[in-house]
Amino acid sequence: METLKRYLRPEQIRELSLVFLIVVTLIFFGTQIEGYFSGRTFNRITTTVAIIAVVAVGETLVILTRNYDLSVGSIVGFTAYFVGTQLANNNGIAPLAAVLLAVGVGAMMGLINGVLVSYGRVPSIIVTLGTLAIYRALLVNYSGAKTVTTDSLPQWLLDLARANLFKIGELDFRLMVGVALALVVIFQLVITYLPFGRRLYAIGSNPEAARIAGFPTQRIVTTAYVLCGMLSGLAGFMFLARFGNITVVAAQGMELSAIAAVVVGGVNVFGGSGTMIGALLGALMINTLEQSLIRWLQISEFWRDALLGLLILLAVATDAVIINRLRNLWARSGLQARPATETPGVQVLEEAGHDA
Amino acid sequence: MRNLRRLKSWEGLLLAILVVVVVNNAVQSPVYLSVENQVNLFQLFVERIIVALAMTFIIINGEIDLSVASVMGLASCLLAFLHEQSVPMPAAIVVTLTVGVIVGAFNGFWISVVGLPSLAVTLAGLIGYRGVARILVEDRSIGNFPEWFNRLGQQPLLDPLPLASIIFFILLVVAVVVLQYSAFGRYVYVIGNNREVARYSGVKVRRVKMMLFIASSTIATLAGLLLAARLGAVRGSTAEGFELDIITMVLLGGVSIFGGSGTLVGVGLSILLVLNLRNGMSLVNITSNTQTGVIGALLILSVLIPNWTQDARSLLSRRRRTGHTPVTGEEKGG
Numbered sequence A: 001m002e003t004l005k006r007y008l009r010p011e012q013i014r015e016l017s018l019v020f021l022i023v024v025t026l027i028f029f030g031t032q033i034e035g036y037f038s039g040r041t042f043n044r045i046t047t048t049v050a051i052i053a054v055v056a057v058g059e060t061l062v063i064l065t066r067n068y069d070l071s072v073g074s075i076v077g078f079t080a081y082f083v084g085t086q087l088a089n090n091n092g093i094a095p096l097a098a099v100l101l102a103v104g105v106g107a108m109m110g111l112i113n114g115v116l117v118s119y120g121r122v123p124s125i126i127v128t129l130g131t132l133a134i135y136r137a138l139l140v141n142y143s144g145a146k147t148v149t150t151d152s153l154p155q156w157l158l159d160l161a162r163a164n165l166f167k168i169g170e171l172d173f174r175l176m177v178g179v180a181l182a183l184v185v186i187f188q189l190v191i192t193y194l195p196f197g198r199r200l201y202a203i204g205s206n207p208e209a210a211r212i213a214g215f216p217t218q219r220i221v222t223t224a225y226v227l228c229g230m231l232s233g234l235a236g237f238m239f240l241a242r243f244g245n246i247t248v249v250a251a252q253g254m255e256l257s258a259i260a261a262v263v264v265g266g267v268n269v270f271g272g273s274g275t276m277i278g279a280l281l282g283a284l285m286i287n288t289l290e291q292s293l294i295r296w297l298q299i300s301e302f303w304r305d306a307l308l309g310l311l312i313l314l315a316v317a318t319d320a321v322i323i324n325r326l327r328n329l330w331a332r333s334g335l336q337a338r339p340a341t342e343t344p345g346v347q348v349l350e351e352a353g354h355d356a
Numbered sequence B: 001m002r003n004l005r006r007l008k009s010w011e012g013l014l015l016a017i018l019v020v021v022v023v024n025n026a027v028q029s030p031v032y033l034s035v036e037n038q039v040n041l042f043q044l045f046v047e048r049i050i051v052a053l054a055m056t057f058i059i060i061n062g063e064i065d066l067s068v069a070s071v072m073g074l075a076s077c078l079l080a081f082l083h084e085q086s087v088p089m090p091a092a093i094v095v096t097l098t099v100g101v102i103v104g105a106f107n108g109f110w111i112s113v114v115g116l117p118s119l120a121v122t123l124a125g126l127i128g129y130r131g132v133a134r135i136l137v138e139d140r141s142i143g144n145f146p147e148w149f150n151r152l153g154q155q156p157l158l159d160p161l162p163l164a165s166i167i168f169f170i171l172l173v174v175a176v177v178v179l180q181y182s183a184f185g186r187y188v189y190v191i192g193n194n195r196e197v198a199r200y201s202g203v204k205v206r207r208v209k210m211m212l213f214i215a216s217s218t219i220a221t222l223a224g225l226l227l228a229a230r231l232g233a234v235r236g237s238t239a240e241g242f243e244l245d246i247i248t249m250v251l252l253g254g255v256s257i258f259g260g261s262g263t264l265v266g267v268g269l270s271i272l273l274v275l276n277l278r279n280g281m282s283l284v285n286i287t288s289n290t291q292t293g294v295i296g297a298l299l300i301l302s303v304l305i306p307n308w309t310q311d312a313r314s315l316l317s318r319r320r321r322t323g324h325t326p327v328t329g330e331e332k333g334g
Helices: A002-007 A010-032 A039-064 A072-089 A095-118 A124-143 A155-162 A175-193 A195-205 A207-212 A217-243 A254-264 A276-295 A301-333 A344-355 B002-028 B035-060 B068-084 B089-114 B118-137 B147-154 B163-181 B183-193 B195-200 B205-231 B242-252 B264-283 B288-320
Strands: A164-168 A171-174 B156-158
Touching: A010 A276, A010 A301, A039 A072, A039 A171, A039 A175, A039 A195, A039 A217, A039 A254, A039 A276, A072 A095, A072 A124, A072 A217, A072 A254, A095 A124, A095 A155, A095 A217, A124 B242, A124 B288, A155 A175, A155 A217, A164 A175, A171 A175, A175 A195, A175 A217, A175 A276, A195 A207, A195 A217, A207 A217, A254 A276, A254 A301, A254 B118, A276 A301, A301 B089, A301 B118, B002 B264, B035 B068, B035 B163, B035 B183, B035 B205, B035 B242, B035 B264, B068 B089, B068 B118, B068 B205, B068 B242, B089 B118, B089 B205, B147 B163, B147 B205, B156 B163, B163 B183, B163 B205, B163 B264, B183 B195, B183 B205, B195 B205, B242 B264, B242 B288, B264 B288
Parallel strands: none
Antiparallel strands: A164 A171
């Protein structure tokens, strides 16, 4: 028990149990659905996860600071449509320019959210509930109720969605999946090692203390929103590449999937704790469930949302009840393999002291 | 006292804007001010307005209920489902209302007993209850309600008011009495102002919160039933996105998102404002999607503008007493 405690933190136990849950889910559906363990299933799950995971990374940055971004679905939809129209009108736009356009539009939208939240002091739930509607209305007006169709898009974009990084047997590792994984790893490193990342935790644990400690809280929160917008913009581009046909309702409700992934992945809704790896696992869990339910004949696919709601509630409840107890247990025995993330605020204050 | 004056001036501002909007609409269209048009206009939003009354209590209490629109959807879908299974209509209505109470108790349990944030619980509810509605009706559209049921939703009961409007006025009176003139109403404000102080003063915080969430879901269920009666047919997406309108009406009415302050007079004015604004935009052919965008902008402004006036005020008082840093009730996040 003591050795176990030495090498594992409560957060890691939570992530491991999520991995266990995903494996159980896979095995369960494997016994239920014929031909479940196939390249097709793998491909479906990974490509869906890739888009949600990119949005979830951005959402995690924001939630770590004890804020929310409900507008990500509208940002993904808007950028997908906007970049799609630009590419349809001018097939000659360079791939890199198209990606930058998507990221740039997303950054603008994220900036608006961030400024209103941190400088306007409007609660994030209000700001982003508002911009959720505003960005979607912009999209509807911009589109004039027309649809971006696959055949109007340049060939490279359609090839991009099918491009493989490598292939093992019948398992395709798509380029987009690689990009998503890379982003998860990069941002995990950022929030673990960079002062900016540690400050996100500090602000989320105790906004008031962070402000008094002299952190530029407003700037950091704004930056988190801008990054979230950029990642959503990139996800919009990936959405365009994957689906090709974009209507005005594209990615509607994606904010709920992203927040669900983040929360199921163990990121605390009160801010201050959580990891990118957790968010990725959360996205994987949700999408595995989603993609499997579609193919399972026992119950209809309409069960998806009800199960998702239940999953979120359970995740939040586990965090509040079980994880907190585990943390107390760890704290009482005084064994901390690494600085505990239970009080990241304190820890970060010390770190900030070093690099200031 | 200063707080009170601020609220008064906010209500004055709402009234001024309302007058401008109404005059503008009346100029745009001669039939605008007719009783028929006004009743129709009210009728289109009455379900959301009913729910806004309950939401006012919840937000003053310092909580939020994001699940109301999904509960409305669930109620209408459950009613349609039971009707389809040839359960007699009165029984179906009773069952649906009971489920509404249970849903509220379920939300309330996690929030007041376990102590989870209402934002997270009701966000899960927003997804989950909509999910249950989808399980019940899948991708069908269920109608064929009995004649009397549709008539209740669509025809005037007491000319010119239909049942839903009458229910609204009854609930409004109840809400005003409870919130402004009863001990329970004072508890709602006190808890919203400072939960700890309320607890130490012997207010049963958990019980108040539990009752509020049960009331919220029950009223949302009732609104869902009225919506089903008015529409005559329901789908899995019935009432989707209504939470935006509902929360906007409450916050625009001057209710603080941080809890502890706000009045039903303000909410009443903002309801009229949102209604007339939407109707005015329809008159000049602005699509409903753009209208939603405008409502979203209003939602943000309704918190941003009070913040700005507070900033301006504290800046002034700082100038007056140099050397003193005024203590502002600055709060973040949420």
